Amino acid sequence: MPRPRTFDEQTVLEAAVRQFRASGYAGTSLDDISAATGLGRGSLYASFGDKHTVFIKTLHEYVRQALIQTHEELDGPDDTAIDRLHAWILSGAGFVLRDDERFGCMAGKFALEVGDHDAQAHDVILGVFSEQQRILTDCVAAAQRHGDLDPGANGCAIGCMILSLNRGMDVLAKGGIGQDALDAAAEQAFQGLPLTDAYRSRG
Amino acid sequence: MPRPRTFDEQTVLEAAVRQFRASGYAGTSLDDISAATGLGRGSLYASFGDKHTVFIKTLHEYVRQALIQTHEELDGPDDTAIDRLHAWILSGAGFVLRDDERFGCMAGKFALEVGDHDAQAHDVILGVFSEQQRILTDCVAAAQRHGDLDPGANGCAIGCMILSLNRGMDVLAKGGIGQDALDAAAEQAFQGLPLTDAYRSRG
DNA sequence: CCGGTTCTGTACTGCCCCGTCAATAACTCG
DNA sequence: CGAGTTATTGACGGGGCAGTACAGAACCGG
Numbered sequence: 001m002p003r004p005r006t007f008d009e010q011t012v013l014e015a016a017v018r019q020f021r022a023s024g025y026a027g028t029s030l031d032d033i034s035a036a037t038g039l040g041r042g043s044l045y046a047s048f049g050d051k052h053t054v055f056i057k058t059l060h061e062y063v064r065q066a067l068i069q070t071h072e073e074l075d076g077p078d079d080t081a082i083d084r085l086h087a088w089i090l091s092g093a094g095f096v097l098r099d100d101e102r103f104g105c106m107a108g109k110f111a112l113e114v115g116d117h118d119a120q121a122h123d124v125i126l127g128v129f130s131e132q133q134r135i136l137t138d139c140v141a142a143a144q145r146h147g148d149l150d151p152g153a154n155g156c157a158i159g160c161m162i163l164s165l166n167r168g169m170d171v172l173a174k175g176g177i178g179q180d181a182l183d184a185a186a187e188q189a190f191q192g193l194p195l196t197d198a199y200r201s202r203g
Numbered sequence: 204m205p206r207p208r209t210f211d212e213q214t215v216l217e218a219a220v221r222q223f224r225a226s227g228y229a230g231t232s233l234d235d236i237s238a239a240t241g242l243g244r245g246s247l248y249a250s251f252g253d254k255h256t257v258f259i260k261t262l263h264e265y266v267r268q269a270l271i272q273t274h275e276e277l278d279g280p281d282d283t284a285i286d287r288l289h290a291w292i293l294s295g296a297g298f299v300l301r302d303d304e305r306f307g308c309m310a311g312k313f314a315l316e317v318g319d320h321d322a323q324a325h326d327v328i329l330g331v332f333s334e335q336q337r338i339l340t341d342c343v344a345a346a347q348r349h350g351d352l353d354p355g356a357n358g359c360a361i362g363c364m365i366l367s368l369n370r371g372m373d374v375l376a377k378g379g380i381g382q383d384a385l386d387a388a389a390e391q392a393f394q395g396l397p398l399t400d401a402y403r404s405r406g
Numbered sequence: 407c408c409g410g411t412t413c414t415g416t417a418c419t420g421c422c423c424c425g426t427c428a429a430t431a432a433c434t435c436g
Numbered sequence: 437c438g439a440g441t442t443a444t445t446g447a448c449g450g451g452g453c454a455g456t457a458c459a460g461a462a463c464c465g466g
Contacts, residue, residue, distance in 0.1 A: 005443065006432090024316055026230035029423060040445050045425070047443090102319065109315045111378035112307065113227055126379035133380070157387035160380065161395075164388055165364070168371025175314035176329035177336070177363070184360035185367055192364075192395025208413070209462090232453060243415045244455080250413090254454070 009047070012037045013061040020058055021103045025114055056120050062106045063128040070132050074139045081142035082149065082199060085162070088136075090186045092166035104170030133159045150194035158193065165189050212250070215240045216264040223261055224306045228317055259323050265309045266331040273335050277342040284345035285352065285402060288365070291339075293389045295369035307373030336362045353397035361396065368392050 019036040020028050030051055034041050048054045073091075074084050103109075107125045114121045136159035143149040149158075169182050222239040223231055233254055237244050251257045276294075277287050306312075310328045317324045339362035346352040352361075372385050 022319075024227065024229055026227055027316075030425085031423075041425080042427085042446080043444055050425070051423095104315065107378065108374045111374050112312045112315055113230075115377040115379070116225075116305065122379055129375055129378045129380055133384075154387060154391065156384065157391040160375070160384045160388035161368070161391045164371035164375050164385070165368050165392075166371065167374040168367035168369065171311045171314050171370040171374065172332055172363070172367050174318040175310065175332045176318070176325055177332055181336075181359065181363045182367070184357060185363035188357065188360040188364045189368075189392070189395065192392065192397075194395075233455085234453080243413095245416080245457090246414055248455070 005047075007037070007039060007043075010061075012039060012048075013058055016054060016058040017062050017106065018103075020055060021062075021106050021109065025055055025110065025118075052118075052120075056124065059106070059110065059121060059124045063124055066105070066107070066128060067131055067135075070135050074135050076142075078142040078146040081139050081146060082195075085136075085139055085143060085193075086190050088139075089162055089165065089190050090183065092169045092182075092186060104174055105167060108167045108170050129163065133163050136160075136162050147196055148199040150196060153194040162189070208250075210240070210242060210246075213264075215242060215251075216261055219257060219261040220265050220309065221306075223258060224265075224309050224312065228258055228313065228321075255321075255323075259327065262309070262313065262324060262327045266327055269308070269310070269331060270334055270338075273338050277338050279345075281345040281349040284342050284349060285398075288339075288342055288346060288396075289393050291342075292365055292368065292393050293386065295372045295385075295389060307377055308370060311370045311373050332366065336366050339363075339365050350399055351402040353399060356397040365392070 015037040016033050019032055022028075023032060030041055030044065033051075033054060034044060037044070039047075044054065048057060073088055076084055107128045110121055111125045111129075115125060116122075133156070137155045140149060140153075140155040140158045144151045144153070144155065165186070169186070173179070173182060218240040219236055222235055225231075226235060233244055233247065236254075236257060237247060240247070242250075247257065251260060276291055279287055310331045313324055314328045314332075318328060319325075336359070340358045343352060343356075343358040343361050347354045347356070347358065368389070372389070376382070376385060
């Protein structure tokens, strides 16, 4: 009975994510989204609502994928938890540069652009930051259980510190600070964790 | 002979800085700037050029003031260098919240918004980040001279790490992460510096 | 008091943008 | 094969935007 859609909702959202990440919220017009997704303006409105609704949906889509990725990178057995943390900290340095299209973290970008005056976006962004911090804290706890990190350390503070560092590296990388400096800073931060003698003598 | 200006260039630039920080580049119209500064559009064009020129000038103005402030906070005698570093790291946590108008670092904001496709802005931003990193590195060196930090440590990496952490805290604070968590993360980062036994036993 | 020079405000133009609407196309069930 | 339902397209209107142009106001030396 009904005419079927000719587009895949997921694909459209991913294109919209790229567009918003490239141009920001205020800098992206509906025509841009229309061009990026291949959908006409009418179809966009019919299927996704107005510009702000599209934006929130793309933000949700990004968060969904980002959290999947963060889980993949940090969840795992206790005995390699410290290695996962190490890799994650270092990866932050090259995140912007490795990324195919040189985007940084979308949540970070929009925390600064619309975090103040867009309550819906703020909620989504706070959600992803909180969850990433939680995943990091879990990974720290795993490393503590395995005896690689001081069991008396404040895992929550360490998680927040690592997350903060990663977001900051996005900013500096976008600002033009070189990868060498960021790599050295990341390694410095890792060495500053309360690593146990057991880990240091082994590593 | 000529009719004198009724505005102070500095004051106008400061108002423009506030406006751009509040709304971003794409989100700020010339009417917004006109309203914020009290100048008509004609005066703006005659005195400051077009929108992008105004923006670059405001960015320069911000950078000028930010670097003055960073010098004030970090320059000083060797024996209190470690305390200045400590205070600076902790202050990053409350930067956004302490700030009267809850802005974060302007350079960080625009590194993410226009860093990719605005070469002039990129240069200014890279300049302030590089200089802040240098000031931090100098302060680290001072603390090393005084025996509070391991003299073998890589001061440049530490400076970059601290700067990265500060920019990241702006992002997380804007994203809604609470000040308590950020304070704890900042203290964690400071304790992770290669502090000497001499400092720890004293402090 | 007056003229020249500079500043200031407003009105204007052309463009883009958001959101909507009506007409058209595609599909499936009967 | 036709009718009803839904997707899609392209065009339209109201509004805001950047940048310009022009007329008037303010000032100061003579």
